[in-house]
Amino acid sequence: MTDNILEVKGISISLGGLQILDQVNLTAERGAITGVIGPNGAGKTTLFNIVSGFMKPTSGSVRFNGKEIIGRAPEQIAMEGLTRTFQKVRGLPKLTVRENVLVGALNRHLSVPAALEVAEPILERMSLGPYADAVAGALPIGLRKRLEVARVLATEPTLVLLDEVMGGLVPSEVQSMMNTIQELADEGMSVILIEHHMKAVMGLSRHVVVLERGRNLAEGTPAQVTKDPGVLTAYLGEGYEHVAS
């Protein structure tokens, strides 16, 4: 029997008078990488906003470790072990890289020395050690994306939601980010990836969920999804299978 860390059922939300999500479902297996793909505006980030507590849906249920979390604040959800990155890198641009990671660690550790004990290995793991004293806002995009992941890891999550962490990266940075995400999953962390970088999302994910115009369009293994005629028409484009293989 599969053990699901997250079960999202029947999520709907309207924003500005438009139905943005309509009865969306998403299940993430514990310790696995789950991909969420779909055209621009499909509602992927809105779904992350709801799961992480930043938006409240009009209907539906989000169960994390079997417990309903709709209605809880993002900080409470983070303390339960579910944190997310933001597509538009947020961070604290005037603080140093180390201070940014420290702020994440201070969620669970009240003293700075204890938080630093968590932060330092994460800085090393994310190859940010050499930049630890640099001001975050001055970093190039590749390093800012790594910092965004580091800030999330510093909250010591069991499920991370990564929103386009490959966006704007050069191929060597994509490979390095893929390696990091795979290592996290190998260590038992559960990961949900929103990603337009198809090689990365298809290479990493055990299961892929496809959204289109606020609805579930398809789901399955990467091999199943990339052969799905509806997905090829709506998102990947005819000939994708040929290109990807």
Ligand SMILES: Nc1ncnc2c1ncn2[C@@H]1O[C@H](COP(=O)(O)OP(=O)(O)OP(=O)(O)O)[C@@H](O)[C@H]1O
């Ligand atoms: N606060 C808001 N008010 C009104 N409309 C919104 C709001 N947030 C998102 N939308 C709209 O909801 C739709 C879905 O947006 P969302 O960012 O969730 O899509 P996405 O699938 O993540 O897209 P992308 O791949 O481009 O990041 C878009 O049409 C967007 O304009």
